Amino acid sequence: GENVEQHPSTLSVQEGDSAVIKCTYSDSASNYFPWYKQELGKRPQLIIDIRSNVGEKKDQRIAVTLNKTAKHFSLHITETQPEDSAVYFCAASITTGGGNKLTFGTGTQLKVEL
Amino acid sequence: DAGITQSPRHKVTETGTPVTLRCHQTENHRYMYWYRQDPGHGLRLIHYSYGVKDTDKGEVSDGYSVSRSKTEDFLLTLESATSSQTSVYFCAISGLTDEQFFGPGTRLTVL
Numbered sequence: 001g002e003n004v005e006q007h008p009s010t011l012s013v014q015e016g017d018s019a020v021i022k023c024t025y026s027d028s029a030s031n032y033f034p035w036y037k038q039e040l041g042k043r044p045q046l047i048i049d050i051r052s053n054v055g056e057k058k059d060q061r062i063a064v065t066l067n068k069t070a071k072h073f074s075l076h077i078t079e080t081q082p083e084d085s086a087v088y089f090c091a092a093s094i095t096t097g098g099g100n101k102l103t104f105g106t107g108t109q110l111k112v113e114l
Numbered sequence: 115d116a117g118i119t120q121s122p123r124h125k126v127t128e129t130g131t132p133v134t135l136r137c138h139q140t141e142n143h144r145y146m147y148w149y150r151q152d153p154g155h156g157l158r159l160i161h162y163s164y165g166v167k168d169t170d171k172g173e174v175s176d177g178y179s180v181s182r183s184k185t186e187d188f189l190l191t192l193e194s195a196t197s198s199q200t201s202v203y204f205c206a207i208s209g210l211t212d213e214q215f216f217g218p219g220t221r222l223t224v225l
Contacts (some may be wrong), residue, residue, distance in 0.1 A: 001173065008154075031211050036225040043204065044157065051212075075206060089156055095212045099145040101172060104156035111170050 005027055006105025009096045014081050015093050023090035024072040030092040032100055033073050034072070035064060037090040038087045038107075047088075082091045117141050118217035120205050126223045132202065133192040135220050137205030139185075141154045146188040147206040147214065148172075148180065150199075163188055 003026040013019050025033075034049035050057045050064045050073065057064050061080075066073040077084055087107045093100035127133050127192050130191030137146060147163055148158040149172075149213040159172030161180040177199060181189045192199055 034213070036216075043218050046213055046215065049213065055154075091157075093212075099162075100209060100212055100214075101159050101162060102157075104158070104171070106154060107154045 002030060002092055002103040004090060004103050004105045005106060006090050008083070008108060009106065010109045010111070012111045012113060015080060015082060017080055019077045019080050019084070019112075020049065020111070021075045021088055021109055023074070023092075023105050024070075024074060025092040025103075027092070027094065028068075028071065029094050032093045032095040033064070033066060034091050034102070035075050036089045036104075037089065039045070040086075044089060072103075077110075080110075082112050082114060085110055085112045118205060118207055118215065120203075120220050122220060123218065124221045127195055128225050130194050130195055133195050133222065133224075135190045135203055135205075135222070137188045137190070137217055139188075141207060141209065142185060143207040143209040144185075145208040145214075146182065147190065148176065148178070148190045148209075149204045149206065150201040150217075151204060151219075152201050153168040159178050160190065160203075189193065195222075197224050202222045 006023045028044035036044035037047045038044045061078045063076040090105040091102040093102045121136045147162040148160040158174045163169045163182045179191045203220045206214040208214045
C-alpha cells in the first residue's frame with residue numbers, strides 16, 4: 001500500500017519568515033495530494049490540495065508543489081503569522097472521481113514565534 | 115464546517131466492553147470514512163463506505179466493524195474494546211469531488 005513520509009516533525013520560524021514542509025509518497029499511481037491544518041483539540045481542516053496533472057497551486061500565502069518524477073510534494077507558507085501555528089498533515093491517495101482512501105504523513109508541528 | 119457531527123464526543127470505557135461511535139452528516143454525501151489519530155502515526159483509515167450498505171476495510175481495520183444503513187449515518191463498533199484502541203476517532207465525508215471534510219472527533223479511553 002501507499003506510504004507517506006513527512007519532514008520535519010517540528011518546525012519553528014520567526015513571524016514573517018517562510019515555512020516549508022516536505023512529503024514523499026511511494027505509490028506512483030497516487031494522483032491526489034491534500035494538506036490539512038489541525039489546531040490543538042480541533043478537527044483537521046483542508047487548506048489546499050493538488051492533483052497529479054498540476055505542478056504547483058497557490059492560494060494567497062499558501063502554495064503546494066508536486067514533483068511526480070521524484071514522488072514528493074511540498075507545502076510552502078509565506079509571511080508566516082502566529083495563527084499559522086498548528087500541526088500540518090500531508091496525504092496522498094488514488095482517486096477516480098469521488099471517494100478515496102487517504103494515507104497521511106505523521107504531521108509537522110509548526111510554531112511561529114513573535 | 116461541513117454538517118458533520120459525532121457522538122459521543124468523549125467516552126471512557128473498560129476493556130472488553132462493546133462501544134459504538136456514531137457519525138451523522140447532513141450533506142447527503144456518498145462517501146464516509148472513519149480514521150483514528152494517535153501520536154506519531156498521524157491519521158489512519160479504519161473503514162470507509164461508498165454507499166448505503168457498501169463498506170470496505172482500511173489500513174487498521176482489525177477489531178473494528180462498521181455499518182451504514184442510511185446515507186446520513188455511519189457507525190463504528192468496537193466489539194470488545196482493548197487499551198490499544200484508546201485514541202481520537204474522526205469521521206470524514208466526501209461527495210462528488212475528492213475533498214474530505216472531518217467531523218469534530220471522539221476521544222475514546224479504554225481502561
